[in-house]
C-alpha cells in the first residue's frame with residue numbers, strides 16, 4: 732500500500748469515527764429527553780406565586796397554561812368584593828384570567844380598572860364587568876392557597892367558595 736493510500740484510508744477511518752461519535756451523542760441527548768418530563772407537561776401543570784411579594788395596588792402578571800393571569804393586591808381605595816376577592820391574612824387579591832370575556836383581548840390596568848381597548852369593555856378592580864360588551868367578569872382560574880402561596884391549576888376550598896358565590 733502506498734503512503735498516499737494509507738493516509739486516505741486513515742482519513743476515511745477517522746471520518747467514520749467522528750460521524751459515529753456525533754451520532755452516539757445525539758442518541759444520548761434523545762434518550763435524556765425521553766427520560767425527562769416534557770417541558771410542556773411541567774409548564775402545563777401548575778404556576779405558583781408568592782403572594783407576599785405582590786405590591787399593593789400594582790398589577791402583577793404571570794401565565795398559567797399559556798393564559799395571562801392578573802393578580803392585584805387590593806389597596807384601601809379599592810372596594811372589597813366578597814364574591815371575588817381571594818383573602819389571605821389581612822390582604823385581599825383579585826386573581827383572574829387576563830382575557831376579556833367578550834372576544835379575548837388582554838385588558839390593561841389603569842386608574843383601578845381593567846380596560847379592554849378592543850371594544851371599550853371595562854372591569855372594576857375586582858374583575859367585575861362594568862361597561863361595554865363583556866358578558867361577564869374576568870374569569871377566575873382554579874387555584875389553591877398554601878400559606879401565602881397561590882397555586883394556579885389546583886382546586887382549593889377558597890376557589891370553590893368563590894365559584895359557588897359568583
Ligand code: FES
Pocket residue numbers: 831832833834835836847848849850851852863864865
Ligand atoms: S374583546 Fe374586550 S370589549 Fe371586545
